[in-house]
Amino acid sequence: MAADLRSQAIQNPIDIAEYLFKRLQQVGVRSIHGLPGDYNLVALDYIAKVGLNWVGNCNELNAGYAADGYARVNGISAIVTTFGVGELSAVNAIAGAYSEYVPIVHIVGYPSTTAQKDGMLLHHTLGNGDFNVFSNMSRQISCAVSMINHQHEAATLIDNAIRECYLQSRPVYISLPTDMVQKKVDGDRLKTPLDLTFAPNEVEKEDYVVDVVLKYLHAARNPVILVDACAIRHRALDETHEFIKKTGIPTFVAPMGKGAVDETLPNYGGVYAGDGSNAGVRERVESADLVISIGPIKSDFNTAGFSYRISQLNTIDFHSYAVRVRYSEYPGVRMNGVLRKVTEKIGKLNIESGPNPTNEIPDEEIKSPEPTITQAWFWPRLGQWLEKGDIIITETGTANFGIWETRFPAEVKAISQVLWGSIGYATGACQGAALAAKELGIKRTILFTGDGSFQLTAQEVSTMLRNDLNPIIFVICNNGYTIERFIHGWEDKYNDVQEWKYRDLPAAFGARPDQYKTYRVDSKGGVEKLFRDEEFAGAGTKKLRFVELVMRWDDAPKALMSTTESTARRNAEN
Template identity: 75%
Template structure:
C-alpha cells in the first residue's frame, strides 16, 4: 500500500473528486461522448450526483455545453484523447471567444504509456502526448494535466475556479491510471472560492468619483450594455444603475437579453447603422455613453459602424475601467457600478426611443400573405412569454431578433462573435436541459435550414432526454447571410431541401412525443401562435416548425452588415 494513501483521512478517487467539485459549482448534467480512455471515469458520474447526456458527436456536445453554461453559469464536457477532443475544439474556441465557462475533461492514455511514448491509437504515432493539450492552451484560461495524484486535487480546484471566475473554458486531462487513484476527500468540505476579489478601495473610490463627475456634467448621458455584463456576472449592479439613474438604456446585439426590456427607460438595440428605429440618433448624439462590458466586433457593431467617440465614453469591464482616454487597470466594473448607482443623485435625463412589438405599417396593411422578416420578428415579440430562453442562429434569426422587444426575464442565446453555423441547434439541447433543471418552461430555437443541417442530430439527443423545446426551422433555401455577402445565385450557397417536419420521426420520436407544423403564410403564423397546445409552457412535446420565408428576404440589419463584410473582404 502507498504510504501516502494510507495517511488519507477521507480517501476518494480522483474521478469522484472532480465530479463532486463540478456538482458543487452547479453542474448537474455532463455532455460528451464515451471513448476507451474515459470509460472508467464515466462510471463515477452517477454517484457524484451528475447525469450523463451522451451526444451524437463531440462538436455538438461542445455547442450543447456552451448553451447549458449560458443558462446554468458553467458546464462540463467529457471527450476522449485526440479524436474526441479535436472534434470539439471549434465549440470550445467559440466558448473562449464569447466568454462562456466550460470545463473540458479529456480521457488520456495512462501515464506509463505517455512516458514510454507508446504507439497507441488516437495518437499521431510520434510518441508526443502533449500535442493536443498544446492545441487547447490558447483557447483555455487554465490547463490542468492530472499526471500525479498528489497534486490532482489542487489542479482540479484551480481549473474549475479559473473557469468560473474568468468565464472561459479550461482543459483537464484525466489519464486512465489516475482515475481511481485515491486522494484526500476532506478537501471537499471547504467550498471553492468563487468570489471576485474586491477592488482596492482607494483606487475604486477614485474611479467612481471620476465617473460620477462626467455623468453629472453630461447633458444627455445614456447607458449601453454588452455581452460581458452577462458573462462577468455584473447584471445585478447594471440593473441597479439603470433603475436608479433612469437613463435611456440600450443593448448591443451580443447584449440582447442582458437588460430587463420591460423597464421604461429601455430603448432598444444599438448596432451602428443597423440599429433599431431612433436608437442610432439617441446614442450617437449623446455627450456621454456609459458602456458596460463591450465587445466591439464586426457583427456586434453592424460592420464597425459605431459612431461613438472615445471622448464621450466611459467603458466598464471585468479588469479595467476606461474614462475617455484614461485607463484604470485592475478595477472591476461590479464594485464601480454599485457605488456609482449608490451616490448618483439627480441626473439630466432626456427620454429615449421606446421600442415595441408593433408590426410596421407597410407590413400590417399589406394584403400579401407571404411571411416576411420585417413582419415576423415584431409578431414574435407579442407571443413570447416571461422567462423564455430564446436561441437564435447566426444569420437572419440573429439579426431579426433585434426587432423583438422581450418580456421580462428572457434569456437570449446567440453566437454573434464566433458565428459558427450549426451552433444554435446544439446549444438548444444544452440550454433546454439546463432550463429544465432550473424550472424554466420554454426554450425556443430559431435556426436557418442551412445551419440546421450541420447539427440536426442533436434533435435525437433532445428526444432521448425527453426535452420539449420549440424549434423553428427557417426554410429559405440555403445560406442567406452568405448570399448577401457574395454569390447571390451561386450553387455553394444552396442546400439540399429536406423534409424537415419528418426529422423527429427519423430520430425515433415516440408516438405523441413530438408535434410538427408547416407554416407558409402570415395566417398560418397567427393560427400557430394562438394555438394553446403549441404555446403551452408545460407541454411535454417537442414542437417542430417549418417556417417558410422567401429566399431573398432578410432583416435590414443583416443586409447592411453583409455589405460591410463584402467591402472588407475586397480590400
C-alpha cells in the same frame, strides 16, 4: 515509497474521478455532456455514482455547442471527450466558448501516465510519441490547463481549473489519464467549497474611479447606457440593473447584449448596432454627450460592420479587468464594485428620455395584401407572442439579426454566437439550454435556425428526444445560406442546400408519437393560427414542437443587409 506513504496518510480517501465530479456538482453542474471513448470509460462510471446526469451527444462538436448553451443558462458546464479524436472534434465549439466568454470544463480521458512516459505507439495518437500535442492546441483556447499526471497534485489542479473557469468565464482543460481515475485524494477537501468570489478592488483606487465617473455623469445632459455581452458573462447584471433603474438613463443593448437588460423597463430604448440599429436608436446614442458602456465587445457583427459612431472622448467603458474613462484607463478595477458605488452615490440626474421600442408591426407590412411571411413582419410579431422567462436561441444569420427587432418580456434570456459565429451552433446550444432550463424549472426554450445551419447539427434533435426535452424549434426554410448570399454568391450553388423533409426528422430519430408534434407554416395567417394554438404555445406542453417556417430565399432583416454590405466591402479590399 514517498508517494505510498503520502497515500496512507490520507484520512478520507476518495477516487480522483469521484472528487472531480463532486466538485462540478458543488458549483452547480447537474448534467455532463460528451461522448464515450476507451480512454474515458472508467471515469464515466462516476457520473451516475455522484448523482449527475450523463447526456450522451451524437458527436463531440455538438456536445461542445450543447455545453456552451447549458453554461449560458446554468452558469457553468462540463464536457467529457476522449484523447485526440474526441477532443479535437470539440475544439471548434470550445474555441467559440473562449471567444465569447462561456465557462466550460473540458475533461479529456488520456492514455495512462506509463504509456505516455514510454512514448507508446497508441491509437488516437499522431504516432510520434508526443502526448502533449493536443493539450498544447487547447492551451490557446483555455484559461487554465490542468494535466493530472501525479496523484498528489490532482485535487489542487482540479480545484484551480474549476475556479478559474468560473471566475474568468472561459473554458478550462483537465486531462484525466486512465491510471489516475481511481487513485486516491483527500475527500475532506470537499467540505470546503471553492471560493468563487471575485477579488475586491483596491478601495482607494476604486473610490477614485467612482469619483471620476460621478463627475462626468453629473456634468452630462443627455447620457445613455449601452450594455453588452461581458456584463452577462462576467456576472455584473445585478449591479447593471440597479444602476439602470436608479438613474433612469436611456438604456440600449448591443446585439451580443440582447437579453441582458429587462426590456420592460421604461428607459429601455432598443438595440444599438450603428447603421443596423432599431428605429431612432442610432440618432439618440450618437448624439449623447456621455456613453456609459458596460461590458463592450466591439466586433464586426456586434457593431453592424464597425458602423459605430461614438467617440471615445464621450465614453466610459466598464470591463471585468479595468475601467476606461475617455482616454484614461484604470487597470485592475473591476466593474462590479465601481457600478455598485456609483449607484449608491449618484443622486438625481436631469436627462433627456430616449426612444421607446415596441413590437408594433410596420404599417407597410400591415397594409400589404401579400400572405408570405416576411422578416420585417415576423420578428415584431414574435415579440407579441413571447412570454416572461422564455429562453430564445438564434442562429447566426437572419434569425440573429431579426431578433434585434423583437422587444422581449421580462426575464427573457437570449442566446446567440455573434462573435464566433459558427454555423450550426444554435441547434446544439438549444439542447444544452433546454436541459438546463428543465433542471431550473424554466418552461419554454425556443430555437430559431436557418435550414442551412440546421443541417450541420440536426442530430442533436435526437439527443433532445433521448433526454425528454421539449423545446420549440423553428427551422426557417429559405433554401440555403441567406446570410452568405447577401455577402457573395447570390445565386451560386455553394449557397444552396438540399431541401430536407424537416418535419419527418423527429420520427426518423425515433421519437414516440406522444413525444413530438410538427407543423409547416407558410403564411402570416398560418403564424397567427400557430401562435393562438394552446397546445403549441402552452408553457405546460410536454412535447417537442418542430416548425417548418417558410420564408423567401431573398428576404432578410435590414440590419443583416447593412452588415453584410460592409463585410463584402471588407472582403474585397486589396
